Amino acid sequence: MTLKTGDQYIESLRELKTQVYMFGEKVENWVDHPIIRPSINSVKITYDLAQDPEYADLMTAKSNLTGETVNRFAHLHQSTDDLKKKVKMQRLLGNKTASCFQRCVGMDAFNAVYSTTFECDKAHGTNYHENFKKYLTYIQQNDLVVDGAMTDPKGDRGKSPADQADPDLFLHIVEHRPDGIVVSGSKAHQTGSINSHEHLIMPTIAMTEADKAYAVAFAIESDAPGLFMIYGRQSCDTRKTEPGADIDVGNKQFGGQEALVVFDKVFIPNDRIFLNEEYDFSGMMVERFAGYHRQSYGGCKVGVGDVVIGAAALAADYNGAAKASHIKDKLIEMTHLNETLFSCGIACSSEGFKTEAGNYQIDLLLANVCKQNVTRFPYEIVRLAEDIAGGLMVTMPAEQDFKSDLKVPTESGLTVGEWATKYFQGVPSVTTENRMRVLRLLENLCLGTAAVGYRTESMHGAGSPQAQRIMIQRQGNIAAKKELAKAVAGIKE
Amino acid sequence: MRIGIKYCGGCRAGYNRGEDAGEVVRLLLSVGHLPEGTIVEVAEAGAHYDLLLTVCGCTNKCADISEYEHREIVYMWEPDSIESTVAHIREKIEGISSSAV
């Protein structure tokens, strides 16, 4: 058995020498840093649940490379059933963490790189597929977390990689050596990068010959010389550093994470290279990764959506408004939107197909429809949740006020805590503290740290909305639809 | 007799599968519904079971049972089904026991 426990995962992070900067300083013990740790806990649960018979059916799979049971996050999909189980696993983890659990980008990168290298080797006589199989076998056998890193900072969006004022705005090869290449540049918005043992780098866009130095894919240890990360801050993040932080954090245990990953002349040995100037395969790699990742959101966002819906329903109970017909209707609408996303995730998986390399790819049109809906529905779900919650989710005093025994010098002689508790009581059967807890959770999901994953990542992660519209246009086959209309209307041309 | 318990992955479980399955086993053991020496365990791939209790979270019942050899199978997939599951298991056990005579 090659599965690590959650605790072994944490210990393995301690052995890394990953260089992390935050708030202008180097973070030495990033594993226990209060801002970072909740995001590590979200990855840890992907290990814990894989060990648990109640979840193992989704969390694990049999590797086609080794024949052993591996974490599904390191698995190459062998059937449409595997694709569906991936989406279901993501929903499960969204349920458990109510945040981004970060391991999907790596899984999606594995599957995209596996099939693209196979086809690239066929066209160019390269040896990338074997390189990659060897690499993934190592990842599976050691149950490692890998950041799938695609997005470059991109500088001037109107210019190609080679035309940028600063050549490093897209990651590129700066030197070829007999034993490997040297790269410079960076990857932005990297989900879970600090919590990852390794990084799997892919190009951001389709490229032409002029950009061939930018058509590069490879794997690298997160603590390799010349590689470092600058932590991305999130809305309300410093609440986690407040002494005794609990209720005001909204979700004390779990969180997400993004960072800028910088490569300053980093050496990559030949056996870890999966694309090296074959610019004609850059587009395929991008399209396949984006396709898988657009499918992913039909699982993870749905899982978090379940928690948003549950929290909104609880808030209605605690406010004494649950019986109102419009509240019930809003909960129905939220459920309808959320399950529509799940339907898209399952549909693009069911319609998946076998690639030349043998792993399974999702249906591209349906995955893009899935992601296009994801750019909208979580926003509507959050709008309805805020409607149901009431304004208190953003105007409530701090946890310290509710706990304060400072006497207010008025006639009643009550403390700050007693006043706050008295006036923020909802239905008498529920404590003010529980009402606070659910409202803070909603705040966290709608506009706090978790909103990074639930809202803006829904918009831009796996590509901004326009990227899906381009794919929908390409895949939509309007010409065939015109023929259908002509046949029914009796038009002969 | 050997009874294995296999869970689905639990993505849309409408109830606490672990708790309810535990209650099913507790009832079976406490009322002496199981033949003496019966082993009840979390199913292990490759093992043979007289009865596989497959605990799922929804009607899809997608638990992968391909690696668990079994003579009889009982599915549990919805809330409030502890008693009906116990009854169903008892029926199957009686069938197994009588066919063994």
Ligand SMILES: Cc1cc2nc3c(=O)[nH]c(=O)nc-3n(C[C@H](O)[C@H](O)[C@H](O)COP(=O)(O)OP(=O)(O)OC[C@H]3O[C@@H](n4cnc5c(N)ncnc54)[C@H](O)[C@@H]3O)c2cc1C
């Ligand atoms: C929370 C979060 C997590 C992420 N995690 C990862 C990750 O783990 N790995 C990873 O590789 N990436 C990750 N991403 C990056 C994600 O893929 C990008 O955000 C996305 O591709 C959009 O790029 P951008 O943010 O640079 O926005 P931009 O590209 O600047 O887009 C902003 C707007 O400009 C438009 N635009 C941009 N360029 C053009 C153009 N040439 N012509 C016309 N319009 C244009 C876009 O359509 C959009 O409307 C993550 C992003 C977020 C927000």
